[in-house]
Amino acid sequence: MNEKLINENKSNFFAEANDLNHLKITKELDLGMMWFNLLMLLGGLYFVYRGLVEAxxxxxxxxxxxxxxxxxxxxxxxxxRRKGVIDYSIDRLENKITFPSNIYKRQTAIYNFESIKIDFKLKRVYQKREDEQHYLIYLFTNEITDDTFVKDWSFITWYMDKNRPLPPGDAFDEYRLQDFERRKAEGFPRPLYPSNIPTPEATPEQQEDREKIGGW
Structure with a gap:
């Protein structure tokens, strides 16, 4: 994670993914299939016309x-018309993340966050499986800018590290104390994912407890 890439507010990554990516792609697929079927229908009408005239x-x-x-x-x-909105979700405590299992369906697939690998240049999401191969599970359109993609994914990585304090943002303030007490009861285990920026506790007293108990 890079400090300049951390969003100070709650991430809108999945909102953008939903609005700009999934619905855009499915709309394009719908239009493509509709035009294809209309052309096929015209072909059928042509056969009817030829049949009336010739055979x-x-x-x-x-x-x-x-x-x-x-x-x-x-x-x-x-x-x-039934497609509706696709739900993306991230579960900090269970270390789970969901993506649509198919860009043309509402069903979602659940993945362990630690198995997710990102190609920031191509905006592609891969899953690293037991055979050590990376399998493409999702891709995002160019409407999501490079800066937004990297910044918000960095924010999500911070949030998904349940051993770190919750990231900045008013949306998390009411949960900070409860999250601190949970990590304290677990002995302040070290972070799951590396970071080149400090992620201190909300207060000096809490930071002192973490350093004394967890050693970091």
Missing amino acids: EPLVYIGLIWCVVCLVFIIKLEIKR
Whole structure:
């Protein structure tokens, strides 16, 4: 983590991902599939026309073709209207993070945060599995800027390190004491993820307790 990359407020990373990425991609897929089915429907109508003019069997082929295309168009529209908002979530205590399992579905897949690897240049999210290979699980569009992507992911990494104090931000203030007491009861274990910036406790007294009990 880099101090300049830490967001002072609650991260809007997943809000942007939801608005700019998932819905944008699915909208593009929807439009692409819709145009494809409309073109196929026109092809069916062409067969109907040719059948009426030249040969009767082509009429039936065209009608069947049109019916199939209309069924796909109706199903696509129903699916688009039911799609709704995709939920991303991060669980600090369980060390879990969720991403959509497929950019075209609402279902989400749950991953251990420590297995997640990020390609900041390409804005891609990978999972490192037991075979030591990295598997692409998600990617973000260019509407999310490089600065936002790196800054907010750094913020998320800080938040997901349950052995550190909660990151800056009014949204976390009411939970700081409870989180401190939890870490104190656990003996102030050392951070899970490396950082090149200090992450002190909220008060000098709490910092003194951490140094005395945890040694850091």
